[in-house]
Amino acid sequence: MQQIIERLSKHKVVPVIAVDKAEDILPLGEQLQANGLPVAEITYRSDAASKAIELLREAYPDMLIGAGTVLNEKQVIAAKQAGADFIVSPGLNPNTVRACQKHNIAIIPGVNNPSTAEQAIELGLDTVKFFPAEPSGGIAMLKSLLAPYSMLKIMPTGGINAKNIQSYLDVTGVVACGGSWMVDKSLINSGKWEELGELIADIVKQLK
Template identity: 60%
Template sequence: MPQTLLEKLKKFKVVPVIQIDDVEQAVPLAKTLVENGLPVAEVTFRTEAAEEAIRKMREAYPDMCIGAGTVLNSGQVDRAKDAGAEFIVAPGLNPNTVRYCQQQGIAMVPGVNNPSQIEQAMELGLTFLKFFPAEASGGINMIKALLAPYVDVEMMPTGGISKSNVGAYLATDRVACCGGTWMVAPALINAGDWEEIGRLVREAVELVNQ
């Protein structure tokens, strides 16, 4: 993870994890994020629209920090990178995908939730990791226990993060930022309710910067 990109994510503190079902939603959603103070997104590759959504967001907002999530193989890495993603996020730790990202010169944040995976990631030269699924894996207590032996590791908890617990996660030592969906719920995106998404984004920005 390049230091400049990590610093950006630390500054944002929360990364909206976005599922886009319709490409037409991509630019209005990017506009809503940018104008309400959170110009960052992890667009999940769980939908057919993901690749084109990243491309359209990148064209409309060249300075936005855009990553691709739920990336499971090298083919998806290529598609995400070509579309304009500047970092790759995975739910788990696949050494082949990590090495491929390193060969392609794109930052990779794999998912981990136990000591063995952390050590495997460190062996691959990675120290910024996604803790996933955060709440189901033991939440803040588990993060504290996992980070204690690994003093160089920083984490991005994702999965079950909400406005009620994001503050406590961010207050945990070496939690760099959190991934969250509550301000960009698929139902709101599909309804095109940009006003409500904007309100939730502003609320999130205020919450994490208290």
């Protein structure tokens, strides 16, 4: 997990990607790689997720690839077999955490209150996702949550955008933020790869 944390900290932002067609991940992956952001969280909101992870892993073996919106052991197994480096879940399901531990793949589960933060610690985790970040109280809530749990590393996701990402990154304990604005699904479905590349390049430049 430490290597994953180090890479997340380096990139600062994790593109949260939903694709309807698995093959769309290849031109998108090309834009991520070319514009200095070789990291992706491909969500299981689509049946194309496993194939997309597999295609991206084959095309870019060194890219950091997460599988998002993973809800059960079946998806954990599918994501790992496809080539995911880590798992991300929207909430804290102890069964999903234990499945990841059983299959030896890192997980970053979602928490947004003290009870779930303590459950994560009890399960042996030190890295969690603050989700949904903005609807859960934003930076004020995040700081309050981290006060008694300073041992946690946090990846805020949900409502993060180019205007507020730096404010989140400035909070001690935040390693990276998840966001989808630079990998907008409507642009993916329209095949606007150059426009996506510009959005990716803009955020990379902003966060340098």
